[in-house]
Amino acid sequence: MSVISKGFLDELRSRLRLSDIIGGRIAVTRAGREFKACCPFHGEKTPSFTINDEKEFYHCFGCGAHGDHIGFLMQHDSAPFMEVVETLAAQAGMDVPKPTAQEREKFDRQDQYFKIMDTAAKFFTAQLFEPKNKDVLDYLKGRDLTDETIAAFRLGYAPDDGQAIRKILKSKGYNDHDLVELCLTKRSTRGTEDYGFFRDRVMFPVTDKKGRVIAFGGRVLPDHIRPPQANSSYTPAKYMNSSETPLFHKGRTVYNMSNARQASLNGEKIVVAEGYADVIALAQAGFNGSVAPLGTALTENQIELLWNMIPSREVDEIKEPYLCFDGDNAGQRAAIRAMERILPILRPGVSARFAFMPDGQDPDDLIRGQGVTAMQSVLDKAIPLHDMIWRNLTHGKDFTRPESRAALSHAIESVTLPIADRTIQNAYRQMLKDKFYAHFRGQKSNGYKKRNDSPKVQLIRPSAGNELPARLILGMLIQSPNLFESHEDGLMGFSCANQSLDLLRQHVISILVDKQGITHDELKSALHEEGINGDMIASLQRDMRIHAPYVFQEDAQSAVNEGLQELLRRACGDARRA
Ligand SMILES: [Zn+2]
Known part of the structure; x- marks a missing residue:
């Protein structure tokens, strides 16, 4: 704890450019939006010491030295905190508040x-x-x-x-x-x-x-x-x-926090194990970024703490601690609990990976028994959060029947609901739905074999050249939503190369999976609620009037069925050739 308020220190930092403070002690040169220098804290000839004025910190990629104005002067001048604050305050023309x-x-x-x-x-x-x-x-x-x-x-x-x-x-x-x-x-x-x-x-x-x-x-x-x-x-x-x-405060601390923080600044992974012995074994094996909660499951505060321990360097870099769990059932349950804690507080740029230990072993056992490489390979196999969600939804479950597929689609909605950040919520939902469609593509409802792993699935995109079949398929489906039931297998397996068309496809399918027996008008208004433009649907109707006029004729049910079947064959065939 400091006697000086955070507000005062923030003001102090904002009045003084960090590069000026550091430039007053060592030679710095501009490099784009940052400054570079040879690190004063470890001997080097090529500069790996960077100064970011905007973010108000310096970082050395050579030795991991990291800090702000105050930290730099404390380390460089070997001066105590209060002395540095007074020096800086004098420079900034501020009076150091006297503590009560x-x-x-x-x-x-x-x-x-x-x-x-x-x-x-x-x-x-x-x-x-x-x-x-x-x-x-x-x-x-x-x-x-x-x-x-x-x-x-x-x-x-x-x-x-x-x-x-x-x-x-x-x-x-x-x-x-x-x-x-x-x-x-x-x-x-x-x-x-x-x-x-x-x-x-x-x-x-x-x-x-x-x-x-x-x-x-x-x-x-x-x-x-x-x-x-x-x-x-x-x-x-x-x-x-x-x-x-x-x-x-137990919930706001993790074991080995200061060492792990330093390791993380040096670019090492944050690895979360269960207990003290694991952390120590991991650190001795070279995983210096290892931490553990203190006798409890990870709390939200601890998760925030882990994210804060990872420096933000690049916009596209995701702060992703590796959480290790036992491979047994208790470990699975603990992983699910951790996942449920993380989802509500997820925000852009942060996530987590889930690593599962071989049955009955903790990191301490594994490293002592099989060495560092065995532990490394557990971490290499760690799955990202969205795979963890998918695995939890599908692991060991049977989706042979349409009802269970519909239930899965529903579960995708509800599992992503707690994500407070709307952008992230939509991104996760989209990704899981893509997995859903890809997973069931081409599988006959009743012939579907139960899978125990989470298969690596990828949507096959049709070539961009001819999107007419896809446009007609979607148009027909919106015109007669009841077609979904009899062509479900085919419809689950197709996707569109055109992005906005594919988005429409995803919305249509997810609505139809959820709401059986929906009418044309209800579907249109549901799409409208999802932000789908009415012009798009009108343009699909225009295509149908030219290329599949039978859709609008009375008593043409069998023509429509055959037409749709043929279109699906072409759409999916194109996809396989592409
Ligand atoms: Zn250094």
Whole structure:
């Protein structure tokens, strides 16, 4: 937390051009809309350090250095935050607001809390290396963790003695109230002294985006090194986390956030695993952008956090964290829940990929058993969000009967409904409907074989040259919607090369699938509601008057049926040859 308001800092940044601030320290040259320089933070001869005035940040593609005006001066001049703010404010002609006594106090308390948490983390680490706790360290090394990894993640051990942590922190002048507040100790229900919240556990410090310790996760030791419990029926929870504290909000934090953020700035993937051990195994294997939610399923806030961790470089680049799930049923359900959380908050430029682990294995098992390449191939096979939706709608289901196909079409509407962003909602609906038509193209309703995978399907586009058959087909269908029922299979399988014609086709088909027995007038007004221009329908009618006049004759039902059949043959035949 800073004592200076965000509004003040925003104003400060907007008054000073970042390239001027950086240009005051190092040589910068203009490159298009950005500026370039040789990075002052790592030795280089060709510039990979870029400055974007519009977005108010600098980024080095060589070492990942990234920040704004304040961050640059703090790092370049090795100056503390407040000093930099004062320097910049003087340059911008602004007065640094004096914090109120209340703000000052809050800031000081927060500062104190960070010190306490850091001291606790150091204590747990020191305990891990005590000779008497050697079996705990051996256990970690037995799980293939290197010394570097143990140090980088600041792993530790909370001793069984519930007074140990309290004694050490009190000896440094910290009080019982703060320790309870930070969830390091608990009040005793028996009127005795407070005691350690974590006892006899491997400790995983949880840090904020600046790398400061804000909470802990504690894993129970395996049975062979746990001292026998007095009460043998007691089975401790495998993992426990700090409760919410003034520093720690579970739903707004992910494990390994600061390292992953840095990795992401360096262009690495964000990989979301289930637990601490997975993240550490992934990071040790070189997947530095790995994170995990903290004992819960991913929350909306955490998903936003993941998107924010990925820098925006190009307009067409999609921010796409990789979410890993177990291959079993519970994993499938978790993936569906994550999908349902993401859809409502989807917006242009962000999405997610879904990766499924081989049955019964988590990333930790997989990497230890089969190495980095096995994990890499799981990530390579990750499916995009729209495939995940399709898979969820169709996986293991039977669409032999028209009713079930109609239900699927309906489900496509409802699954995309929660997407609040209308542009994205339409794009997803369109894409799923295309998959729908392509999936059933040429398949006889009753002869349809059940498929368990989500097949790679692509609409075959007819050659652009002759769109008359397609125009006549659509015209006939709009004129006599009841034709749909008897020609459904053929109609599901055709598409149009012309974009606006194909859009019309999609609308017509989706309305007809949904509303059986609809009349010509009802269909026309439904199309009108979807924004289809009446001129287009009129032009199809003109074509029919010339090329298929029988459509408008009385008692010409069989001619119409034969005509439509022939047109479908030509439209689909053209498509296959094209
Ligand atoms: Zn650099």
